[in-house]
Amino acid sequence: xxSQAPHPTLLIPGPIEFDDAVLQSMAHYAESHVAPGFVKxxxxxxxxxxxxxxxxxxxxxxxxxxxxxxxxxxxxxxSLVEKGENALVLHTGYFxxxxxxxxxxxxxxxxxxxxxxxxxxxxxxxxxxxxxxTYKIITITHVDTSTxxxxxIKRIAEIVRRVSPKTLVVVDGVCSVGCEEIAxxxxxxxxxLTASQKAIGCPPGxxxxxxxGRAIDVFKNRKTPPAxxxxxxxxxxxxxxxxxxxxxxxxxxxxTQLVHALHTTLSQITSRPMxxxxxxxxxxxxxVKAAVAELGLKQLAAKPENQAHAxxxxxxxxxxxxxxxxxxxxxxxxxxxxxxxxxxxxxxxxFGHMGVSVSDPARKDIDNAIAALKExxxxxxxxxxx
Amino acid sequence: xxSQAPHPTLLIPGPIEFDDAVLQSMAHYAESHVAPGFVKxxxxxxxxxxxxxxxxxxxxxxxxxxxxxxxxxxxxxxSLVEKGENALVLHTGYFxxxxxxxxxxxxxxxxxxxxxxxxxxxxxxxxxxxxxxTYKIITITHVDTSTxxxxxIKRIAEIVRRVSPKTLVVVDGVCSVGCEEIAxxxxxxxxxLTASQKAIGCPPGxxxxxxxGRAIDVFKNRKTPPAxxxxxxxxxxxxxxxxxxxxxxxxxxxxTQLVHALHTTLSQITSRPMxxxxxxxxxxxxxVKAAVAELGLKQLAAKPENQAHAxxxxxxxxxxxxxxxxxxxxxxxxxxxxxxxxxxxxxxxxFGHMGVSVSDPARKDIDNAIAALKExxxxxxxxxxx
Numbered sequence: 001x002x003s004q005a006p007h008p009t010l011l012i013p014g015p016i017e018f019d020d021a022v023l024q025s026m027a028h029y030a031e032s033h034v035a036p037g038f039v040k041x042x043x044x045x046x047x048x049x050x051x052x053x054x055x056x057x058x059x060x061x062x063x064x065x066x067x068x069x070x071x072x073x074x075x076x077x078x079s080l081v082e083k084g085e086n087a088l089v090l091h092t093g094y095f096x097x098x099x100x101x102x103x104x105x106x107x108x109x110x111x112x113x114x115x116x117x118x119x120x121x122x123x124x125x126x127x128x129x130x131x132x133x134t135y136k137i138i139t140i141t142h143v144d145t146s147t148x149x150x151x152x153i154k155r156i157a158e159i160v161r162r163v164s165p166k167t168l169v170v171v172d173g174v175c176s177v178g179c180e181e182i183a184x185x186x187x188x189x190x191x192x193l194t195a196s197q198k199a200i201g202c203p204p205g206x207x208x209x210x211x212x213g214r215a216i217d218v219f220k221n222r223k224t225p226p227a228x229x230x231x232x233x234x235x236x237x238x239x240x241x242x243x244x245x246x247x248x249x250x251x252x253x254x255x256t257q258l259v260h261a262l263h264t265t266l267s268q269i270t271s272r273p274m275x276x277x278x279x280x281x282x283x284x285x286x287x288v289k290a291a292v293a294e295l296g297l298k299q300l301a302a303k304p305e306n307q308a309h310a311x312x313x314x315x316x317x318x319x320x321x322x323x324x325x326x327x328x329x330x331x332x333x334x335x336x337x338x339x340x341x342x343x344x345x346x347x348x349x350x351f352g353h354m355g356v357s358v359s360d361p362a363r364k365d366i367d368n369a370i371a372a373l374k375e376x377x378x379x380x381x382x383x384x385x386x
Numbered sequence: 387x388x389s390q391a392p393h394p395t396l397l398i399p400g401p402i403e404f405d406d407a408v409l410q411s412m413a414h415y416a417e418s419h420v421a422p423g424f425v426k427x428x429x430x431x432x433x434x435x436x437x438x439x440x441x442x443x444x445x446x447x448x449x450x451x452x453x454x455x456x457x458x459x460x461x462x463x464x465s466l467v468e469k470g471e472n473a474l475v476l477h478t479g480y481f482x483x484x485x486x487x488x489x490x491x492x493x494x495x496x497x498x499x500x501x502x503x504x505x506x507x508x509x510x511x512x513x514x515x516x517x518x519x520t521y522k523i524i525t526i527t528h529v530d531t532s533t534x535x536x537x538x539i540k541r542i543a544e545i546v547r548r549v550s551p552k553t554l555v556v557v558d559g560v561c562s563v564g565c566e567e568i569a570x571x572x573x574x575x576x577x578x579l580t581a582s583q584k585a586i587g588c589p590p591g592x593x594x595x596x597x598x599g600r601a602i603d604v605f606k607n608r609k610t611p612p613a614x615x616x617x618x619x620x621x622x623x624x625x626x627x628x629x630x631x632x633x634x635x636x637x638x639x640x641x642t643q644l645v646h647a648l649h650t651t652l653s654q655i656t657s658r659p660m661x662x663x664x665x666x667x668x669x670x671x672x673x674v675k676a677a678v679a680e681l682g683l684k685q686l687a688a689k690p691e692n693q694a695h696a697x698x699x700x701x702x703x704x705x706x707x708x709x710x711x712x713x714x715x716x717x718x719x720x721x722x723x724x725x726x727x728x729x730x731x732x733x734x735x736x737f738g739h740m741g742v743s744v745s746d747p748a749r750k751d752i753d754n755a756i757a758a759l760k761e762x763x764x765x766x767x768x769x770x771x772x
Contacts, residue, residue, distance in 0.1 A: 015416050029390045030393070035721065070615075204643075229460050
């Protein structure tokens, strides 16, 4: 039995449903951010982030910063790119536009490589683009929350290392870390930025980054000062290193309760092999996708290799919009999200299937949601005479 | 009876002890950040921030952003000052140095007006400085957490309006909002930035700003684009306006649980006249200061008019350092903080007296802390043969 008040099941692409123990950690009593108890909690949480990313290289560096996922873009744009340098932004939805806007704010020349909705730029086009110009960074949205498109970051990283080895491989993993396979060291990634509230299963309010030794070196060898204060790797690096070495340190007060919650959820996640967690998410995703096909509905990501395992973005039949379907789902105790992609927001809905909703066998969230989707779709079609 | 696990009483200058209801709000079940329930909570919380600042002008604008207090400096430095413009930074401790560093990062020319430890720049010097150069902003640390020095922001704002009326008056109220008197409209302030974890009594993780119509106009009339993405007033303004009008809106996922906790604590705080709350803090502060004097100890802020009501920074007798005293306090169930000012950190301790520790008559935190301080000081002196 959950200790939480009764509420509809939240199955949007983040925030997601929480484990009871995680929520209880949010109510931790007041602690000094520099006292031994919290220093240990924060230090251990940083080490757990390494495990989450399957990273063992000492030069790799995790960061946990008070802020939303968006803040991770600022850390990259203001710390790793200098004014006038080039950034190649692979576009698979809404979030590439925003990352590009962030990069531009700090003076980068951002070039977007676009693809139609539901598609992703081809490996050939990526290789070609990397050959044409020197890019300081390439950014990839691992799972674009607006479209449910999955990118093949392993293969893209291989292309970058072959064609333009100095280019930093930056992954926006906000909707992928904790459910899609990521082998940070083995795939030779440079930055994966994420947030606490998606597949990691912690409430929102933490920006989390994993960075390579190569990325830290690029920061240290900047020719110009960092372009931000709060988002500067330079201001946070000693803090993270000190806490992980159990030494208190101060730049800004860490969100102590959220760090406790992150500690709890990462302890749960990393207590089992990560491969097992990825497999559980794949199985749940396969069930959702099969049910969607059975209903005669199509996904924004048409090709199986483009489909995320964290969420499913579903085209509505002609004549239906999100407000025709979402209330019927809510009536059945399930919350999905409306569309987000600028060009098509009114034509599709999004179903998030991450975290305890798929990993806790005691919960029937996915079965219930599939049943609710069938009923709500039938009801909506009937109401519209479709 | 508190529902919290037994723990030593946290009496540092933030984070502080929490009310049970506030902590329970931290464990709120998962909600969509764009669903009607949370939209209402966030909208109401923004309106409560207006009440906290005793502000009724519609043109004034509150902001609640995921991040620590430090982030507020970035919002000011990247949104309200342009490259090459002048900022006058009044120095009363550690935090002015950091605010100046933040301003410089974004290209401002920051001039610090310094005073010896425990002192504050004179009104005459401030007036003189304002006459010598055109300053886009003046920054004042209302209570410097490193020294316990209180600034007279009302009088400084009067000087600015008389001498340099266009200069924006920016107050760092991290350690003052919720316990020191602030009349935002009446005193004609332009920005007061603060954080959730001090006298507001919410866990850390929220950067809170109140801005005047004049400040918003300065942002809108910038000649150059804002220098930050995450810290840009332009990216957050429509979000705050929409939520307060009960319309969902997206720039970055808000920290839903922290917003609930802020809603709870601000509802409690604003249910009584603010003047009453300021008076309660003054009374508690007077008791602490009297006890410190009785012990023959001196404050960093020697002059009564310089002394904060949120905290007391206490010089240790010659021969004693914080590690000689703090463990004795902890043994008695009380946590104080060590020094923070660069030039004197090992020579003093800090006692925070804010929030429920002073406003809840059922708690005996201040009495207990005064008794513990007497015993711990006697013990430390004896151990050192002083």
